[in-house]
Amino acid sequence: MISLKRLIFIIFLLITSPLLSMPAFSAEAQPVEQQAAVSAAESGSLTHQMWRNIMLGNLKIEADHTAVDALILQGNIPVTYEYVATLMRTPNAFGEGPACIVCHSSNDPKRSYRGLDLSTCEGILRGATEAPVKPAIVPGEPMKSRVVQKLRNNRMPLGVSFLAPIDTDTINGIKNWIDAGAKEDDNFKNTILPLFSTPKAFGSDVACISCHSSFRDPPSFHGVNLTSYKGIMKGAFSKSNAKLGKPPVPIVIPHDAANSPLYQRLIENRMPPGIGPNDESDHPNTHLLMRWIEQGAWCK
Incomplete structure (x- = not known):
């Protein structure tokens, strides 16, 4: 043959x-x-x-995912806004769920969640208009772009319901601790730190340290260690990034809970609604969107 x-x-x-x-x-x-x-x-x-x-x-082209990487990403083929616009209008484009523009098609917060308009290039670049106002795209910086973060980052703990409340006493406790400066004080030792080892503290039977108890990945996802103040403040990827000569990625930004990944992961659901926590975060269309952002997020 x-x-x-x-x-x-x-x-x-x-x-x-x-x-x-x-x-x-x-x-x-x-x-x-x-x-x-x-x-x-x-x-x-x-x-x-x-x-x-x-x-x-x-x-070597073995499947659709590798084809995207080999033919487009490695080939440095420009990703145009026309393709990005198609993704925003297509159900299941980034995983099982409705098209992005079903929920995000206007900068009017009364018509569109967060006042985010993903139906036009200008709307994408403008970002959310409902307070707190936040950009969806950082041109040239896909990993700093919230639209990418929302497509890739699961809400924590894994398995918590999409509709679970985000203003519980425990979640607000994390927020207030960070906004107050994220200090290693009695509040942290007696109230905050025990939450990470307590099942159901944040709406799931899984305690945080079940998945985040070491600086190494594996066994600890992303090298996040929530067993101590030192581990929390060191952040993610401390071991792997050190080998690359890079600093760890902070998960706590003192006085700024809204931009601290530790708090963000407790309150922000992964998009699109309905996508499962086990669905892969490296969908080929997500990588194409990231390449468009990396190239400057041009509206052409």
């Missing part, structure tokens, strides 16, 4: 047979596949670059 690679090669020869006559290497010196790959590279087009990488074993 003919292999997929051989079949691709035969199709390529039928379409671009003149490439075989290009004087890259002699027929006696190189296999015909490598001759075509080298000649293809000299043409400079994306198609020929892709062909060269396939033939030389530098590109």
Whole structure:
């Protein structure tokens, strides 16, 4: 039976047979596949670059997800706003759930949740207009863009209901502690720290330290350690980022609970509504949206 690679090669020869006559290497010196790959590279087009990488074993396409990475992200193909606009209008674009514009289609908070308009490029760049006003996009910074965070970050603890209240005594306790400066005082030791080891403290049977009790991932997700003041204030990815020469990612910003991931994760649901906590956060469309933001989030 003919292999997929051989079949691709035969199709390529039928379409671009003149490439075989290009004087890259002699027929006696190189296999015909490598001759075509080298000649293809000299043409400079994306198609020929892709062909060269396939033939030389530098590109392996196994499924839709890897295809997006290999063909678009690695190929540096610009992601246009037209595609982003399509994503915002398409159900299940980022995982099972309604299209984004069903809930976010106006900057009027009386018509659209948070006054967020995802139906136009200008609306996306404007962000939420309901207090507290927050941008949805930080051009050039996908990981700092709230629209990406909302698509990727699960509400904590895992399994808590989408409609669970966000103003409980325990959640407000975390908020007030951070806004007061996040100090290692008696309030922290006697009231705040025990919450992380208490099941049902934040609406789930799972205690926070069941998943976040070490600086290493695994066993502790994102290297978040909620067993001590030092661990909480060190933040996420302290071990892995240290190997890369990067600082940890803070999860507590003293005096600013609204922008502290520790508090955000207790009150903000992952989008779209209905997506399960086990659904992967690295959906290919999310990566394409991130690339658009990385490229500058241009409205063109």
